[in-house]
Amino acid sequence: MHHGLKRDFLIRCAILLCVSMIISVLIGLSLLILDRFSGLAFPLSIVNSMLLFATVSFTVATSSLIYGLLRSFVYRYLPSSPICVSHELSKISSKLISILDFNELVNLVTNTVYDLLALKNIALLVYNKDSNSYICVTSAGLSITEMSHLSLEGDDLLIATLRSNSTCIYRDTIIKSLSWQDASIVSHSFARLRSLYVLPVMYEGQIIGLLCLSAKKNEKRLLRKEIVSLQGLSAHLGPALHNATTMNSLKKINNELVDTQSQLLQTAKMSALEKLAAGIAHEIHNPLTIISGKAQVLLLKGEKKLDAQKVTEVLTTIVQQTKRAADITRRLLMFAKPQQIETKRLISIESVINDTISLVSYQVSLDEIRIVKIIESNTPFIAGSLLEVRELFLNLILNSIQAIGTQGVITIVVKHIEKDGLVKISIADTGKGIPKEKTVDIFDPFYTTKVDCVGLGLFVSQQIVNRMGGAIKVDSAPGTGSVFNVLLPVPLRITSRHSGESVHSPDQRVPLQENNSTK
Amino acid sequence: MPMSKMLIVDDEREICDFLKEFFSDREFDVSTASSGEEALHKIASENPKILLLDVTMPGIDGIDVLREVKERYPYIKVIMVTAVETPDKMEEALRLGADNYITKPLSLEYLEKDVREKIAKL
Numbered sequence: 262m263h264h265g266l267k268r269d270f271l272i273r274c275a276i277l278l279c280v281s282m283i284i285s286v287l288i289g290l291s292l293l294i295l296d297r298f299s300g301l302a303f304p305l306s307i308v309n310s311m312l313l314f315a316t317v318s319f320t321v322a323t324s325s326l327i328y329g330l331l332r333s334f335v336y337r338y339l340p341s342s343p344i345c346v347s348h349e350l351s352k353i354s355s356k357l358i359s360i361l362d363f364n365e366l367v368n369l370v371t372n373t374v375y376d377l378l379a380l381k382n383i384a385l386l387v388y389n390k391d392s393n394s395y396i397c398v399t400s401a402g403l404s405i406t407e408m409s410h411l412s413l414e415g416d417d418l419l420i421a422t423l424r425s426n427s428t429c430i431y432r433d434t435i436i437k438s439l440s441w442q443d444a445s446i447v448s449h450s451f452a453r454l455r456s457l458y459v460l461p462v463m464y465e466g467q468i469i470g471l472l473c474l475s476a477k478k479n480e481k482r483l484l485r486k487e488i489v490s491l492q493g494l495s496a497h498l499g500p501a502l503h504n505a506t507t508m509n510s511l512k513k514i515n516n517e518l519v520d521t522q523s524q525l526l527q528t529a530k531m532s533a534l535e536k537l538a539a540g541i542a543h544e545i546h547n548p549l550t551i552i553s554g555k556a557q558v559l560l561l562k563g564e565k566k567l568d569a570q571k572v573t574e575v576l577t578t579i580v581q582q583t584k585r586a587a588d589i590t591r592r593l594l595m596f597a598k599p600q601q602i603e604t605k606r607l608i609s610i611e612s613v614i615n616d617t618i619s620l621v622s623y624q625v626s627l628d629e630i631r632i633v634k635i636i637e638s639n640t641p642f643i644a645g646s647l648l649e650v651r652e653l654f655l656n657l658i659l660n661s662i663q664a665i666g667t668q669g670v671i672t673i674v675v676k677h678i679e680k681d682g683l684v685k686i687s688i689a690d691t692g693k694g695i696p697k698e699k700t701v702d703i704f705d706p707f708y709t710t711k712v713d714c715v716g717l718g719l720f721v722s723q724q725i726v727n728r729m730g731g732a733i734k735v736d737s738a739p740g741t742g743s744v745f746n747v748l749l750p751v752p753l754r755i756t757s758r759h760s761g762e763s764v765h766s767p768d769q770r771v772p773l774q775e776n777n778s779t780k
Numbered sequence: 781m782p783m784s785k786m787l788i789v790d791d792e793r794e795i796c797d798f799l800k801e802f803f804s805d806r807e808f809d810v811s812t813a814s815s816g817e818e819a820l821h822k823i824a825s826e827n828p829k830i831l832l833l834d835v836t837m838p839g840i841d842g843i844d845v846l847r848e849v850k851e852r853y854p855y856i857k858v859i860m861v862t863a864v865e866t867p868d869k870m871e872e873a874l875r876l877g878a879d880n881y882i883t884k885p886l887s888l889e890y891l892e893k894d895v896r897e898k899i900a901k902l
Contacts, residue, residue, distance in 0.1 A: 553886070
């Protein structure tokens with residue numbers, strides 16, 4: 262603040278100096294002209310006029326210097342002097358309207374006025390529509406308990422008095438102007454507010470706040486000049502307080518909305534978890550029942566009929582069922598911890614599809630299923646987790662295999678839809694198809710039409726596609742088969758395979774060595 | 781002692797298999813069904829005395845079968861077997877007249893004891 266004052270002062274000095282120089286030059290010149298044409302009573306030479314010019318400018322400069330020095334002295338050592346107070350108050354007044362934070366605004370006002378005027382205490386009360394009363398929002402020089410009791414009803418006589426005066430009122434003056442009954446009520450209100458002065462904070466003709474001031478610490482009254490400055494401050498405070506209050510309530514409403522939204526999301530997540538939990542229990546208890554049942558059958562048989570072949574058969578079942586249970590938990594983990602999945606990288610869809618086909622090729626050849634793939638030559642890379650994308654295509658291809666059973670064709674088509682920045686992967690099967698009303702249900706967790714199936718495959722696939730910012734849809738008709746269409750976004754700046762390879766920055770790992778040697 | 785006729789209903793074939801083996805070893809006349817539909821057919825044709833009935837099955841589930849059985853063949857003892865113990869399902873089963881409600885994984889010794897108790901009451 263003092264820096265600002267010093268700069269102010271220097272600029273003023275410079276301006277004064279310039280002005281005084283110009284004035285003295287003008288005076289000197291006009292004297293010279295007068296002397297030349299009409300003759301003066303005293304002899305005037307250029308030297309004389311120069312001397313005059315120097316004297317005048319020196320005097321003006323010195324006086325402005327002294328004025329400035331005095332000012333800065335007053336500002337520095339007498340901060341509570343009336344000049345200083347009004348200067349600071351007017352400075353703050355102009356700043357108020359730009360403060361939208363409610364707490365910042367009210368604290369700035371009360372603290373500044375409290376410090377500048379060296380008051381015993383100060384409080385700012387703001388009108389509350391719900392309770393039709395003025396409630397203290399901030400104070401200085403009061404204890405917390407005193408502050409919490411500070412309020413005034415909207416229909417208090419003091420408010421009516423303020424409304425008719427619409428300016429700062431001083432207790433002792435106002436009481437004299439009222440009848441003795443009213444005076445006693447108003448003086449009681451002043452006592453409740455612990456103040457001698459009350460300033461209304463107005464906005465559009467309404468009193469939206471009260472600035473309540475006590476006497477100064479040295480028991481002196483406020484000066485007239487100080488009261489005028491305070492009125493200027495409260496005039497600015499009105500619109501600022503209105504804005505900040507509006508902002509505050511908007512913030513509150515917004516926070517409530519955000520809370521409600523996150524609660525809803527949590528509820529949705531919980532119900533998905535509940536659905537999953539019931540499913541997990543069911544799907545894990547079945548393999549466990551088989552494991553424990555088979556083992557109990559052997560145990561309870563005793564030694565009478567135990568042959569090696571029977572034991573091998575039971576043990577094989579136990580191993581298979583353990584695998585089945587483990588598989589369920591592994592798939593579930595993908596849903597439970599989506600954040601833990603490896604970082605995104607650029608992935609070639611073609612090589613993932615090739616890997617997947619090689620994985621299922623044995624089963625496919627047993628079932629007499631043919632896989633046809635039509636992949637455009639410069640399909641761009643997509644961004645995602647390799648594990649997830651593999652899981653996605655494995656699930657979809659396994660789903661098609663199961664839909665076909667034996668003998669059929671799976672057609673995989675990969676297309677780049679350049680105008681939408683998407684890659685479309687269609688996986689069509691010649692299986693039994695899905696009735697139209699079930700095409701939404703199939704993505705539910707644990708939805709399955711098969712006895713030996715968990716029903717998580719399509720659910721997990723949908724989760725993966727959603728995480729990648731894509732979409733998955735199914736077109737199907739019973740008897741003719743189903744087409745699963747997966748749309749995945751192409752990362753920006755990558756339009757073709759070749760540019761894709763050149764984009765690798767240090768943080769974008771190169772895709773794993775994806776050998777295209779499968780098939 | 782005449783062999784007691786028993787029907788085991790579960791959509792898991794492996795579960796039917798070991799239960800059949802276990803109870804056959806203990807002189808029961810056991811047949812199995814892997815769906816609600818099949819169960820209703822076999823009940824009509826084989827007239828079992830006791831039913832081990834899985835609750836969760838695709839299509840006609842255990843609760844539906846129980847309702848049907850208790851309406852048409854109230855003398856058949858029904859033991860419900862479930863992987864998940866959901867209170868509402870359990871309540872419904874007991875309301876419909878299930879004779880017991882047990883959860884997987886199964887204790888075969890307990891199951892045998894329970895089955896014998898139910899048959900003794902016939």
